[in-house]
Amino acid sequence: MNSPFDQSIPNLPQLGLPKVVIVGAGFAGLKLARSLRNKPFQVILLDKNNYHQFQPLFYQVATAGLEPSAISFPLRKIFHNTKNVSFRMAEVLQVDKDRKKLFTDIGFIEYDYLVLAMGADTNYFGSKNIENFSSPMKTVSEALYIRNKIISNYERAINIERMEDRKSLMNVVIVGGGPTGVELAGAMAELRNNVFPKDYPELSFKNMKVVLIEAGPSLLGAMSLEAQQKALDYLVQLGVEVYLGTRVLDYDGHEVSLEGKDPIQTQTLLWAAGIKPNRIDGLSPDQYSGNGRLFVDEFNQLKDAEGIFVLGDQCLMPTGNFPKGHPQVAQVAIQQAKNLAQNLNKLTSGKAIVPFTYKDLGSMATVGRKRAVVDLPFLKFQGALAWLTWLFVHLMAILGVKNKLFIFLDWSWNYLSFDPSLRLLIKPKYVRASERKELIEEKSGV
Numbered sequence: 001m002n003s004p005f006d007q008s009i010p011n012l013p014q015l016g017l018p019k020v021v022i023v024g025a026g027f028a029g030l031k032l033a034r035s036l037r038n039k040p041f042q043v044i045l046l047d048k049n050n051y052h053q054f055q056p057l058f059y060q061v062a063t064a065g066l067e068p069s070a071i072s073f074p075l076r077k078i079f080h081n082t083k084n085v086s087f088r089m090a091e092v093l094q095v096d097k098d099r100k101k102l103f104t105d106i107g108f109i110e111y112d113y114l115v116l117a118m119g120a121d122t123n124y125f126g127s128k129n130i131e132n133f134s135s136p137m138k139t140v141s142e143a144l145y146i147r148n149k150i151i152s153n154y155e156r157a158i159n160i161e162r163m164e165d166r167k168s169l170m171n172v173v174i175v176g177g178g179p180t181g182v183e184l185a186g187a188m189a190e191l192r193n194n195v196f197p198k199d200y201p202e203l204s205f206k207n208m209k210v211v212l213i214e215a216g217p218s219l220l221g222a223m224s225l226e227a228q229q230k231a232l233d234y235l236v237q238l239g240v241e242v243y244l245g246t247r248v249l250d251y252d253g254h255e256v257s258l259e260g261k262d263p264i265q266t267q268t269l270l271w272a273a274g275i276k277p278n279r280i281d282g283l284s285p286d287q288y289s290g291n292g293r294l295f296v297d298e299f300n301q302l303k304d305a306e307g308i309f310v311l312g313d314q315c316l317m318p319t320g321n322f323p324k325g326h327p328q329v330a331q332v333a334i335q336q337a338k339n340l341a342q343n344l345n346k347l348t349s350g351k352a353i354v355p356f357t358y359k360d361l362g363s364m365a366t367v368g369r370k371r372a373v374v375d376l377p378f379l380k381f382q383g384a385l386a387w388l389t390w391l392f393v394h395l396m397a398i399l400g401v402k403n404k405l406f407i408f409l410d411w412s413w414n415y416l417s418f419d420p421s422l423r424l425l426i427k428p429k430y431v432r433a434s435e436r437k438e439l440i441e442e443k444s445g446v
Helices: 027-035 055-062 128-133 139-156 161-172 179-199 225-237 330-348 382-398 401-417 433-444
Strands: 021-024 042-047 051-053 070-072 087-088 092-098 102-106 107-110 113-116 121-122 174-175 209-213 241-245 249-252 255-258 261-265 269-271 275-277 308-310 363-368 371-378 379-382
Touching: 021 027, 021 051, 021 107, 027 042, 027 330, 051 107, 055 139, 055 179, 055 382, 128 269, 128 401, 139 161, 174 179, 179 225, 179 249, 179 363, 225 241, 225 363, 225 371, 363 382, 379 382, 382 401
Parallel strands: 021 042, 021 113, 042 087, 113 308, 174 209, 174 269, 209 241
Antiparallel strands: 051 070, 092 102, 102 107, 121 275, 249 255, 255 261, 363 371, 371 379
C-alpha cells in the first residue's frame, strides 16, 4: 500500500507500553480512553475536532435553547495530568492492517490495538438534491448553522411585503420521526407559538407551518406504542403537522416534493431521516455489511483483522436478540467501550475475555415544555414527570461541572420566562472592508 505520508506523527511520547489508538472521540471513543487512564497502555486518541460533542442536545443549539459551548467539552482538558493518554487532532485516511499502521493527515502511527469509533454521518439515501439543499444536524457546527439559517430567514421575511412571498422563508419542514426529528419539531413549534411572535410582531405566525415527515407508519419507531401515540398527540397539540407513511421525493431549496401529497414551500428543510456509518480506506469489502457497518464478533473485534476493534454506530454484531445488530444509540456505544476496556486489560494479563452483552436501560424523548415520553425496562410513563426525568438524565450525562451549571441555568430561565435569550445571528465569515464595498456596489449596480 502506498502511504500518503512518509513520516510518523511527531512528538508522541514513547512509553514502552502496548499502544492503543482510538479513532473518534464520541461516546464510545471517549469512554474507552477514560476507562484506560492510568492503565498499562499508551492511549492515542484521534479526532477531527478538539472537543467532545453531546449529540442528544444538538437540537437545542439549533433552536436557540443552548449555546454550542454548553454541549461541547475540550478533549485535552479531560486528560490533564494523565500521562498515558495523548490527543491529536487529525483526520484518518486509511489503515494497513497487515503492517498495523494507521495513516492520517498529520502522519502515520503504528499500533498494537486499533479501535474504530468514528460514528456515523447523515444518510440522504442517494438524493443529491436533498444533500445539497437540506440542513443536517450531526455536529455542533451544523446545529449552529441551522440556528443562523432560521433567524436569518425571519430577518429577511420581515422585509418582504406580500404574505405569499414570505411563506417559504417562514415554513420549517423536518424529515425523520426518530427522537431527533420529534424533539426538533416540538422545539420549533414552541418557538413559533411563544417566542417568534414577540420578536417579529409584524409577521403573522398563523401562516407558519412546522411539518414533521416520517416515511414509516409511526413516530419513535423503537419505542412503545404508548410513547409513539403520546408523542404524536403532543406534537398535534403544539400545532405541528405530522405526515406519517410519507416519503420525500425531492427538494430544490424552495419546494419539498412528497409522495402522494401536495408539495410544501420552504427554504428550511431539516434532515434527520437516517444515518450511515463513516468509512475508512484499507479494509476489504467483505468486512462491510450492506448498510456500511463493519462486521465484528462478540468481543467487538473486526472480522479477519487481528488487533482491530470497532465500537458504536460503526459496528454490526449480529446476536440472538439483535440479528440485525444493536440499535445505533449512545448506550450501546458506551457499554461496548466499557466492555472492551475490561477485555484489553484481560488480554495483557492472559485472562479470558468476556463477550459483549447489551443491557437496555430504556429510551426517552422530549416534545417540549412538560411533554416527554419515557420507556424504561420496568416502567413506561409520559408527561411532566417524564420531562423532568429527561432533563435530569441529560444533565447528568453532560461533561464538566461548569457545563452542567450553565445548562441548568439556561433550562431554568427558559422554563420561567418561556423566552430563550440566545437568538443571535452569528455569521462565521469575516468580510474585509474592501469586500463589503464591492458587495454594496454590486447590489446597488454601481
